[in-house]
Amino acid sequence: MRTEPIYALDARKQPRQARSQATVDAIFEATIQVLLAEGLPRLTTIRVAERAGVSVGTLYQYFPQKQALLFAVLQRHLERVAQTVEDAAHAMHGATLAQMVKTIVTAFVQIKTENLEESRALYAVAAELDSRDYVLGIKQRNRAALEAMLKTASDAQFDDIATVTFMFAGVLIGPIQVLLEGPPSADMLRMLPAQLESVCLGYLEREANPANRAKAS
Amino acid sequence: MRTEPIYALDARKQPRQARSQATVDAIFEATIQVLLAEGLPRLTTIRVAERAGVSVGTLYQYFPQKQALLFAVLQRHLERVAQTVEDAAHAMHGATLAQMVKTIVTAFVQIKTENLEESRALYAVAAELDSRDYVLGIKQRNRAALEAMLKTASDAQFDDIATVTFMFAGVLIGPIQVLLEGPPSADMLRMLPAQLESVCLGYLEREANPANRAKAS
Amino acid sequence: MRTEPIYALDARKQPRQARSQATVDAIFEATIQVLLAEGLPRLTTIRVAERAGVSVGTLYQYFPQKQALLFAVLQRHLERVAQTVEDAAHAMHGATLAQMVKTIVTAFVQIKTENLEESRALYAVAAELDSRDYVLGIKQRNRAALEAMLKTASDAQFDDIATVTFMFAGVLIGPIQVLLEGPPSADMLRMLPAQLESVCLGYLEREANPANRAKAS
Amino acid sequence: MRTEPIYALDARKQPRQARSQATVDAIFEATIQVLLAEGLPRLTTIRVAERAGVSVGTLYQYFPQKQALLFAVLQRHLERVAQTVEDAAHAMHGATLAQMVKTIVTAFVQIKTENLEESRALYAVAAELDSRDYVLGIKQRNRAALEAMLKTASDAQFDDIATVTFMFAGVLIGPIQVLLEGPPSADMLRMLPAQLESVCLGYLEREANPANRAKAS
């Protein structure tokens, strides 16, 4: 994929006043709405501006390119997710595997699910936007937080912690993603946390170094 | 997302002559190549035609709309995946959980990995194309095959097989997807099958009905 | 002829500013000019825009489809014609047949002749555009105005007024059309009004109810 | 209107064999049908060929350009009309005005009405095709035939016979055209001949030289 450097994907103008912030928020909100109502191919700057109740000119005041707007929306979402994971992981340092898994799964399902529609809409954006590096960075951050946490598990120790973390993260996201893409099933959504805990705990216990596990108990 | 019915997404002239078939193949190939080299936003019908060594007119003779072309490419890929899963699942009817998991994981990783680039490129297509129903259908097929297989496990029995299958499929795809999106790591790729087996088997054994497990042993 | 409903043939942004109105007028004028200079098959949106001194984008801001543009031009012309006929007919209520005919013929010839080139150019547009219903509506309006007038003739009364009106209108338009299509002959143009009066009056007097004619004289 | 000389509007190949003639006829027929079913803008060579049951290549064997095909169809129609008028006019040499009018009106209404749909479809073709000269020529022929006939009227003589003929022809065609364009009304169609006779005879009698009329009677 041609990865031309994107100059200034970041919004040029840092909003300093309340009015500005309100405008930016309205634009963010409008972007998500258009995304959901019309789909990415029909998301035009004019449509977003209209729905946000501002003019195109104003929109361009805050986001000098369309890509910058989409990037910002994606960023806002992923940043929130990363922060949640980091907070949860940090809080669990020194806990048992079971406690860790329960907390992480709960937090992750919660954050991905509470804005279910938004999450779904942003998949297309991430896929199309030239944001691969950024997305990879976020995933890296998430994994780092998880890895740091796993290292402090009171009842387990892992030989290849990088691999274990990778699988942990992958396993966490897989079923959630499938759920997001599919027709929203309330049933599945209810079962998801417990099932995800089962999956993760099952895996982590299997992979935990037996010697240490013994020592821990 | 506005889901206007797409009339005749696959309504394309069926090639009747050998020459035609070669043309269609060249167009398929070119589509993947452009997707990888330029990305979906820069995939235009003219660029595809040029790379395929034909004129736009010819392209449109076989794919009456751009969407039809993308859909066909996606379809070819997913059909292959679904077929692979179905074959593998069917072959494992009556086997043990461990055998099932090993076979399925191997087949799935293999098919997704052998055309790694193609798989990656198609994510954006699926996300943007109005192909949700089709993609969901494929997932349904996959799950049905897995469920039918799991029901025949010689050493296990599940209470809520629908949920178990859903998680099984989700867990299978999660880490693979993460791998596809990231920078291809040979290390991870090597470990993936064993790790996936561990994850799946860990989960399935945990969820298997204890009574039956006892009986089986 | 496949008469698919044309959605929003006239759905165009209503110009709100003076600048806009000037733009729209320029586009109208340019359309007629291109029609005359190049003919309908060579009338492209780009050519019209160029001649109007604006960009294609601007043209499409006011006329969302090419058809809408052509329709608007046709409409402007026919509306003017219909208005002229209605005004003339209304003014002659209660007059004698001879006065009526003289006035209507004069008005009709005048309006069709003053923008002779425009009239001619629009025949092809009307023939090709999916405007049959609209054109028929205009003709209906014209006939209604003539019929209402004829009913009030002070010196005549008709048995089958619908038929008489139909023929009156048809006879009126026939020679004018022939003249428009042909090479403009100043001679014929000069004679036309008197001749048309003769034709119409001859016909109407023939068809007038004899009893009433007697009474009137 | 840019009147670039049309090279070779005539069909290149004069069909010599029965098979060829059948093919040409099928193509003619198909053209009319497509014209009626789809309208001029959707009349493509491929569609015509398909409906005629031949390949595009074959169509181009007989008509080297699309214009040549349309021109030929138009020609066939107008030739038939012109021939009919000429025959009728010639047969009436030396007759009375009343006889002349009756015969001409009958013939003209008949020929235009029997292939009503065809007549209507060809208006757009004539308007768009670069056939103005040809159409004018046909009209000229028709007028010449009428004029020659009128000159021999046994009971009338005209001062300005050119003008009278022009009006006669124009009056003849006006109501017919209106009828063709509108929704076909059986009522009007039935009345048309008598009404047209009335119009024409009324006019001609008015314009006939009184002196001669006296002498004639």
Add this chain to the structure above:
DNA sequence: CATGAATGAGAGTTCATTCAT
């Protein structure tokens, strides 16, 4: 001669972006 796959110029239309008001 007939076929129909291939061609590619050119048409209609969209939309990110600019800038005079």
Add this chain to the structure above:
DNA sequence: GATGAATGAACTCTCATTCAT
């Protein structure tokens, strides 16, 4: 700053015409 009319490059798609089979 805000506005929204104007821009025009770029895209999708059509169709008259050609020519290898």
